[in-house]
Amino acid sequence: MTDILFEHAKLLDPEGSVTTGALGVTDGRISAVITDDSPRPEATEVIDCNRKHLAPGIVDIGVKVCEPGERHKESFGSAGLAAAAGGVTTMVTRPDTDPAIDNPETLEFVIRRAREAAPVNVLPMAALTKGRQGREMTEIGFLLDAGAVAFTDCDRVVTDSKVFARALSYARSLGALVLGHPQDPGLSAGAAATSGKFASLRGLPAVSPMAERMGLDRDIAMVEMTGARYHADQITAARALPPLERAKANGFDITAGTSIHHLTLNALDVADYRTFFKIKPPLRDEEDRIAIAEAVQSGLIDIISSMHTPQDEESKRLPFEAAASGAVALETLLPAAMRLFHANLIDLPTLWRAMSLNPAKRLGLDCGRMCVGAPADLVLFDPHTPFVMDRATLHSKSRNTPFDGARMQGKVLQTFVAGRSVYKKD
Amino acid sequence: MTFTHRHLLGIEHLRPEEIVTLLDLAEEYVALNRAPDKHKDALAGLTQINMFFENSTRTQASFELAGKRLGADVMNMAMQASSISKGETLIDTAMTLNAMHPDLLVVRHPHSGAVDLLAQKVNCAVLNAGDGRHEHPTQALLDALTIRRAKGRLHRLSIAICGDIAHSRVARSNIILLGKMENRIRLIGPPTLMPSGISEFGVEIYDDMAEGLKDVDVVMMLRLQKERMDGGFIPSEREYYHRFGLDADKLSHAKPDAIVMHPGPMNRGVEIDGTLADDINRSVIQEQVEMGVAVRMAAMDLLARNLAAVRGAA
Numbered sequence: 001m002t003d004i005l006f007e008h009a010k011l012l013d014p015e016g017s018v019t020t021g022a023l024g025v026t027d028g029r030i031s032a033v034i035t036d037d038s039p040r041p042e043a044t045e046v047i048d049c050n051r052k053h054l055a056p057g058i059v060d061i062g063v064k065v066c067e068p069g070e071r072h073k074e075s076f077g078s079a080g081l082a083a084a085a086g087g088v089t090t091m092v093t094r095p096d097t098d099p100a101i102d103n104p105e106t107l108e109f110v111i112r113r114a115r116e117a118a119p120v121n122v123l124p125m126a127a128l129t130k131g132r133q134g135r136e137m138t139e140i141g142f143l144l145d146a147g148a149v150a151f152t153d154c155d156r157v158v159t160d161s162k163v164f165a166r167a168l169s170y171a172r173s174l175g176a177l178v179l180g181h182p183q184d185p186g187l188s189a190g191a192a193a194t195s196g197k198f199a200s201l202r203g204l205p206a207v208s209p210m211a212e213r214m215g216l217d218r219d220i221a222m223v224e225m226t227g228a229r230y231h232a233d234q235i236t237a238a239r240a241l242p243p244l245e246r247a248k249a250n251g252f253d254i255t256a257g258t259s260i261h262h263l264t265l266n267a268l269d270v271a272d273y274r275t276f277f278k279i280k281p282p283l284r285d286e287e288d289r290i291a292i293a294e295a296v297q298s299g300l301i302d303i304i305s306s307m308h309t310p311q312d313e314e315s316k317r318l319p320f321e322a323a324a325s326g327a328v329a330l331e332t333l334l335p336a337a338m339r340l341f342h343a344n345l346i347d348l349p350t351l352w353r354a355m356s357l358n359p360a361k362r363l364g365l366d367c368g369r370m371c372v373g374a375p376a377d378l379v380l381f382d383p384h385t386p387f388v389m390d391r392a393t394l395h396s397k398s399r400n401t402p403f404d405g406a407r408m409q410g411k412v413l414q415t416f417v418a419g420r421s422v423y424k425k426d
Numbered sequence: 427m428t429f430t431h432r433h434l435l436g437i438e439h440l441r442p443e444e445i446v447t448l449l450d451l452a453e454e455y456v457a458l459n460r461a462p463d464k465h466k467d468a469l470a471g472l473t474q475i476n477m478f479f480e481n482s483t484r485t486q487a488s489f490e491l492a493g494k495r496l497g498a499d500v501m502n503m504a505m506q507a508s509s510i511s512k513g514e515t516l517i518d519t520a521m522t523l524n525a526m527h528p529d530l531l532v533v534r535h536p537h538s539g540a541v542d543l544l545a546q547k548v549n550c551a552v553l554n555a556g557d558g559r560h561e562h563p564t565q566a567l568l569d570a571l572t573i574r575r576a577k578g579r580l581h582r583l584s585i586a587i588c589g590d591i592a593h594s595r596v597a598r599s600n601i602i603l604l605g606k607m608e609n610r611i612r613l614i615g616p617p618t619l620m621p622s623g624i625s626e627f628g629v630e631i632y633d634d635m636a637e638g639l640k641d642v643d644v645v646m647m648l649r650l651q652k653e654r655m656d657g658g659f660i661p662s663e664r665e666y667y668h669r670f671g672l673d674a675d676k677l678s679h680a681k682p683d684a685i686v687m688h689p690g691p692m693n694r695g696v697e698i699d700g701t702l703a704d705d706i707n708r709s710v711i712q713e714q715v716e717m718g719v720a721v722r723m724a725a726m727d728l729l730a731r732n733l734a735a736v737r738g739a740a
Contacts, residue, residue, distance in 0.1 A: 197623030
């Protein structure tokens, strides 16, 4: 007997297209996908989707939950609620906490806290080097055993190439995925904006987007040298795309991500020093934004992340240079992505490949698919509902969103994890 | 009166006629400052607080004198010494000061945009006395007044700004102001001291002094901002002086009546030859200091009038 039957849904298949039909869920997994008039299985509960979109839940690589260390900014409870409300069914969390998640004990604490408090799946990443200092690799083997799904020092580049090469080789021997932050640390030191007329007018310390390409070039060479499995966390500059394309054509085990903010905002949005728009790497020019969106559509960039980074009011209410970087985005990821759909830059199946299927594949997960046997991690949403974003409505403890007051389209109606409803819009 | 702003945060938001209004009023104060009785009560009863988060002798003294000559109660706060070191945020400091009911707040801060941020949190008029590398509006206005008095006009002049453009808020404010008044602007300096995207500013760029200074009416030298540099922008001060320091020989490429300006404090023998700086036939550096007081009197007078209008309406 089927547990739930979603009827009259627009089924969004990341590997296919959008078709109207029904979807059955049994024991937390998808048990039927029906796109014609064939008879429906008998079900305990029937949900009439009212011709709204039903898609695999979002798999978000690079979420910062501030446990341990800064629970006042974000806890697994608050991040979990935000994720559920945003249609994110799997959070892949970052290790750039304080202290860093760089040993099995801290990782076990994180996994336990996530299980207790978060209504969605949480898969933690661990640091690549101890204390994210770039000097000694972490216990990659033990951390893998304890449940780490990938290794990264987040926005700190491992500058010592020897250390990085050894960590990549060692990770490769264990089949572990390493996330790099492609950025030349010398050029980008102290930068708060992307170099150009706007940064110069505002008098902000700036970095050329070339720093990203230089970082990527180095990392690609290291991957060629070590054969490691590598994912570039954020590609945000058009200049970084040709080397990425060549590396992929050469058959290296490389994937690339980008952030939703770099896809939907540009450098001018900073306007009069609005610190909620200060992110890392800094927002780019409009030409870069378009080029990156096109690269997502073509599949060159594989993954879109929220790069959810909670910061409290105190760390943002400072002069731009001194203010902390980062923005919360778990709840705004889907409506922001709808901007790309409505602007005809990226179609819905491609968006869901980038936000759900590709991250799942890269991490070896079986979610992100609309097929029988896949976990029933689902999001029911309407891509057209207009609304004005009010940051007071966010579930995150920190509400540093650049979309406050913005007109957006697209609302999550209900979110399911393993067939269980974890969020329902009132 | 065509000057409608609540604050003076930068030149960027001023219209040309507002600049002219301010300069015209400043002319009146030049006359007042040269008279034996240098007092007027335009700011009588008002409280002016000078908050300097960065060292300053000249600008702070100029603002203090301007306020006192117009009858304001002036208080100076050296901010590095007090709350900053105790970890108080800029906003907290602003709120604390705001509770003391100041009318004019003069602020200098090492971070670009800090004065804008502060202005959003207080209900008095705020004057930017320099924020990071962003703007230094009263310096550009006093430079404009100096040029207008020396050249008889503030338009269709060829003006060279030389040296450390990248780290200079004075350069930014001057480029904006002189551009608004329809002058031809040349920037001269090594590429390492040019800000990014500078070619989109509507200026001509040179890395050779002789070429850049050819036939200009005004030569503005900038101070090499050693304190804002994290190393390696120029090979050495002596090479810099050789290539970009202003001396009589390089100045000979400019028009014979070209004036020499410098916002001070000068590094003699680094960006400018000491003898040339003191040459009263070419250098207007002392006049710039004099104009500074008058321009700041005018700016505070105009803002105080607007403040009175706003408060009267409330």
